[in-house]
Amino acid sequence: MFSKELEALINASLEDGILEEYEKAAIVKRAKSEGVDLTELEIYINSILQKRKREHDLAEDAKQEKIDQRKREAFGKVCPNCGKQVPPMTIKCECGYEFTKASSVSSVQILQEKIEKIATRERDEGVQPLLAERQKMNEMLDTISLFPVPNTKEDIIEFLALAISNSKLKGGIFGTIGGRLKFICVISAIAALITFIWLEYIERDYNSLSNTFLVPFLVAIYGTLMSCLGFQDVIRSNKIANAWRDKFQQVMIKARSMRGDAEFTQQLDYYESLLED
Numbered sequence: 001m002f003s004k005e006l007e008a009l010i011n012a013s014l015e016d017g018i019l020e021e022y023e024k025a026a027i028v029k030r031a032k033s034e035g036v037d038l039t040e041l042e043i044y045i046n047s048i049l050q051k052r053k054r055e056h057d058l059a060e061d062a063k064q065e066k067i068d069q070r071k072r073e074a075f076g077k078v079c080p081n082c083g084k085q086v087p088p089m090t091i092k093c094e095c096g097y098e099f100t101k102a103s104s105v106s107s108v109q110i111l112q113e114k115i116e117k118i119a120t121r122e123r124d125e126g127v128q129p130l131l132a133e134r135q136k137m138n139e140m141l142d143t144i145s146l147f148p149v150p151n152t153k154e155d156i157i158e159f160l161a162l163a164i165s166n167s168k169l170k171g172g173i174f175g176t177i178g179g180r181l182k183f184i185c186v187i188s189a190i191a192a193l194i195t196f197i198w199l200e201y202i203e204r205d206y207n208s209l210s211n212t213f214l215v216p217f218l219v220a221i222y223g224t225l226m227s228c229l230g231f232q233d234v235i236r237s238n239k240i241a242n243a244w245r246d247k248f249q250q251v252m253i254k255a256r257s258m259r260g261d262a263e264f265t266q267q268l269d270y271y272e273s274l275l276e277d
Contacts, residue, residue: 002044006030010045017052019045087263108158111147115140115166137236144243149254153264156255160248160271167244167275170234248275 002010009030013023031041082095118139123132150156248271255268 002031002036002041003034006034006036010048014045014048014052017049017056019049106155106158107148107150108155108162111143111159112162114143118143133236137239140240141243144240144247147247149251153255153258156251156258157264157267157271159251160255160268163244163248163251164271164274167241167248169238169241245275 006027009027013019013027027041027045028038031038082093084093084095086093118136121136123129150159252268252272255264258264
């Protein structure tokens with residue numbers, strides 16, 4: 001559009017984004033000598049000034065964002081629900097709002113998605129229901145046990161929260177096969193004692209003493225069969241819960257070895273207390 005000399009003069013004058021009067025006079029003088037239309041010149045100069053201003057504003061915004069980010073990291077964050085300032089590691093505000101990382105997907109979220117995908121997967125045709133459930137359980141156990149220990153404080157806290165929600169045991173004494181066998185042994189012993197007292201002191205049928213342990217024997221057989229056939233969902237659920245508890249302890253060891261602030265240590269104590277309840 002303009003000569004190289006005029007272009008160089010314009011760019012040099014607008015380098016700082018400001019056009020001084022003497023710079024403008026020099027540009028106009030040069031433009032007149034080259035026969036350039038002054039209206040076109042003015043439009044051209046204004047377009048450059050606007051472009052420089054936008055670039056400057058963007059740079060300032062980026063600089064301010066970095067400053068604000070450092071402040072948030074140093075002084076915590078603001079709850080978007082109630083506007084209260086909360087510590088950096090806070091997961092849930094007092095008002096009930098839960099902070100999540102919408103900008104990135106953490107490894108813990110990926111783990112949760114894998115577990116949910118396995119749990120909701122439909123059974124393949126031709127596979128027995130019990131076998132399919134056992135396969136699902138084994139896949140979940142492997143996925144949990146092989147999950148790499150998080151490296152950041154945020155991911156550690158996120159994992160502990162997830163593990164706590166999945167580590168609750170079910171069924172009480174019936175939650176494990178060992179617990180059920182202990183219960184059956186106790187009931188069998190009580191049945192044997194009652195049978196013995198009945199035959200010895202009430203019936204006084206000494207010929208029937210050989211049958212004293214028949215009743216507890218039948219009770220034990222019945223209880224064993226029921227333990228094998230019933231409560232399978234509870235057993236599977238508790239195996240998965242124990243896997244979460246084992247991984248929780250592994251992650252907690254890593255977390256305790258990290259240099260954390262008081263807030264981080266307090267959260268570790270809180271989740272550890274939930275596991276012990």
